[in-house]
Amino acid sequence: MQRALLGAVLVAIVAAASGTFMVFRGLSFMASGVAHAALGGTALGLFLQDTGLVPWFDPILGALLFSVLVAVFTGYAGESGIAQKMEVAVGVSFALSMSLAVFLMYYIPPYRVPQIWGYLIGDILLLNDMDIILLGATTALLAAITLMFNKEFVYVSVDMEGSEAHGMNAKLYHYMLLIVSALAIALATKAVGAILVYAVLVAPAAASNEIMKSVRGVILAVFLIAVGSEFFGIAVSFVVHVSPSAVAGILAGLSYLVALQIKRIRERVDVDLSLLASPQPNAETVLEESVEHSPAHHSH
Amino acid sequence: MDVPSVRGNEVMVLRSPPLLSAENLAVRYPNGEIALRNVTFDIDAPSFMAIIGPNGSGKSTLVRTALGLIKPTYGRLSVMGYDSVKEHGKIRKMVRYVPQSEHIGLTVPMKVKDIVLMGRLLKKMPPRFATNRDRERAHEALKQVDMDGLWNRPFPELSGGQRQRVLVARALASEGSLLILDEPLAGTDVASQDLIVEVLGTYHRENDVSIIMVTHDLNPIHRYVKDVLLLKNTVVGIGEPCSVMDSELMKKVYGPTAYIVEYAGHKYCMTRDSGVDRHN
Numbered sequence: 083m084q085r086a087l088l089g090a091v092l093v094a095i096v097a098a099a100s101g102t103f104m105v106f107r108g109l110s111f112m113a114s115g116v117a118h119a120a121l122g123g124t125a126l127g128l129f130l131q132d133t134g135l136v137p138w139f140d141p142i143l144g145a146l147l148f149s150v151l152v153a154v155f156t157g158y159a160g161e162s163g164i165a166q167k168m169e170v171a172v173g174v175s176f177a178l179s180m181s182l183a184v185f186l187m188y189y190i191p192p193y194r195v196p197q198i199w200g201y202l203i204g205d206i207l208l209l210n211d212m213d214i215i216l217l218g219a220t221t222a223l224l225a226a227i228t229l230m231f232n233k234e235f236v237y238v239s240v241d242m243e244g245s246e247a248h249g250m251n252a253k254l255y256h257y258m259l260l261i262v263s264a265l266a267i268a269l270a271t272k273a274v275g276a277i278l279v280y281a282v283l284v285a286p287a288a289a290s291n292e293i294m295k296s297v298r299g300v301i302l303a304v305f306l307i308a309v310g311s312e313f314f315g316i317a318v319s320f321v322v323h324v325s326p327s328a329v330a331g332i333l334a335g336l337s338y339l340v341a342l343q344i345k346r347i348r349e350r351v352d353v354d355l356s357l358l359a360s361p362q363p364n365a366e367t368v369l370e371e372s373v374e375h376s377p378a379h380h381s382h
Numbered sequence: 383m384d385v386p387s388v389r390g391n392e393v394m395v396l397r398s399p400p401l402l403s404a405e406n407l408a409v410r411y412p413n414g415e416i417a418l419r420n421v422t423f424d425i426d427a428p429s430f431m432a433i434i435g436p437n438g439s440g441k442s443t444l445v446r447t448a449l450g451l452i453k454p455t456y457g458r459l460s461v462m463g464y465d466s467v468k469e470h471g472k473i474r475k476m477v478r479y480v481p482q483s484e485h486i487g488l489t490v491p492m493k494v495k496d497i498v499l500m501g502r503l504l505k506k507m508p509p510r511f512a513t514n515r516d517r518e519r520a521h522e523a524l525k526q527v528d529m530d531g532l533w534n535r536p537f538p539e540l541s542g543g544q545r546q547r548v549l550v551a552r553a554l555a556s557e558g559s560l561l562i563l564d565e566p567l568a569g570t571d572v573a574s575q576d577l578i579v580e581v582l583g584t585y586h587r588e589n590d591v592s593i594i595m596v597t598h599d600l601n602p603i604h605r606y607v608k609d610v611l612l613l614k615n616t617v618v619g620i621g622e623p624c625s626v627m628d629s630e631l632m633k634k635v636y637g638p639t640a641y642i643v644e645y646a647g648h649k650y651c652m653t654r655d656s657g658v659d660r661h662n
Contacts, residue, residue: 236496250504
């Protein structure tokens with residue numbers, strides 16, 4: 083139980099740090115891309131271990147390796163700062179590593195195949211100490227790097243070319259952001275499962291970006307939405323027989339719908355206010371003008 | 383080109399390396415098409431220069447090459463004596479650059495102040511904290527472009543013209559002896575255009591800086607700039623604004639409908655797009 087709560091907080095930190103910047107960079111698809119690429123890596127690890135080619139190659143190493151490869155590939159496609167190209171790179175590596183996973187499944191003993199799929203189906207209530215240590219260490223690294231270089235990450239997202247021209251090593255930060263995020267996403271997926279990672283990495287960041295007006299505000303809001311829906315999910319799962327990840331995912335997804343609605347209402351209020359504010363003085367001046375002009379007209 | 387300076391600063395002009403110096407430069411677009419070929423010219427520093435030409439004439443490619451963001455296919459280009467390939471670090475240290483405003487991402491909720499401070503903070507080492515002096519300079523720069531009231535406004539919510547002004551303020555607030563602005567007048571109305579050009583002209587006069595400005599229209603700027611480089615994938619003309627305002631040159635760059643009119647002592651270039659010749 084303590085592990086579950088700790089895991090929830092860690093995943094929320096991952097969401098706040100990397101989910102936010104993924105959405106800033108138009109890469110909301112990256113979480114699922116990395117998770118599935120890691121699946122290919124897991125399959126490769128199992129294959130190498132089982133055939134005795136590289137016995138020390140743990141499947142988790144394969145998962146991490148593949149997620150880093152996706153990040154590098156995506157980063158390379160997006161060196162010019164164009165988000166669509168990166169999204170395409172994510173899609174391609176997603177397909178490529180899934181194909182590799184299925185390809186290798188034919189050469190892995192059938193009893194180990196579920197272990198590949200098991201990569202996607204972690205459960206926050208079944209975290210072991212190793213999961214917590216690995217996830218904790220990566221989250222700490224991600225958080226430290228994001229705290230230290232958040233300005234650079236923002237600058238790379240806003241104006242890659244300008245940052246580089248001012249003498250900043252934009253490419254370094256571009257890759258750093260993608261690689262550290264990919265590592266954290268891969269480990270979080272292994273620990274708490276794909277559904278929860280998708281849910282808290284994309285929707286809260288998208289929701290916060292609709293309504294918050296500063297980078298810091300977005301990061302904080304993502305953390306609160308993510309941790310809130312996770313805790314609620316865990317709490318509900320103790321009362322009713324449901325998956326905590328599913329409840330958290332539904333809540334996080336709803337947060338985006340709510341945010342869209344809040345934004346729409348806010349815009350409507352703004353329009354209403356400006357409609358209310360401007361016509362009245364206008365009407366008065368028009369009235370005054372017509373009053374002023376009317377004697378002149380009479381005199382003609 | 384070798385017009386002797388009449389301002390009495392010949393010695394300085396002679397000593398300082400040229401602002402831009404291109405030797406037989408050829409550059410390709412990323413898709414392999416040739417953007418620039420046979421480009422050879424020199425522009426003395428300090429200058430307020432404009433790079434003029436229609437869309438696709440290689441203007442942005444030239445400044446991006448100067449910044450070392452693209453490598454030349456052939457020839458060389460140097461900025462203040464520094465080679466754009468081998469010494470781009472030194473060039474970038476003195477440059478304040480504003481890319482085309484459509485290259486500025488609007489998905490990040492940056493405030494106007496964050497954008498302006500960015501110009502200064504990019505010149506620092508991480509963690510790039512903003513000091514009071516940074517904020518002061520940012521306020522001053524925003525006042526110069528008449529945008530100080532929008533300090534706390536989200537940048538993505540501004541109009542196109544307002545964004546351009548804020549980006550110009552980013553360059554003004556920063557430090558470095560060379561300002562490079564790519565299409566700072568795109569998407570602006572006449573009032574904003576005049577304001578931006580005037581602010582840049584004043585800034586050039588009052589500070590020891592050179593300014594390179596990419597734009598496709600010479601008219602709003604020709605009273606302020608010192609040198610003009612007319613580009614259509616190669617150098618079509620170079621010199622003072624008035625000497626470049628020549629109907630033959632303009633026809634080469636903008637096509638046969640271009641012609642020059644003189645009004646109130648100034649020359650203006652008219653094309654079919656200007657909407658003026660529709661009435662004759």
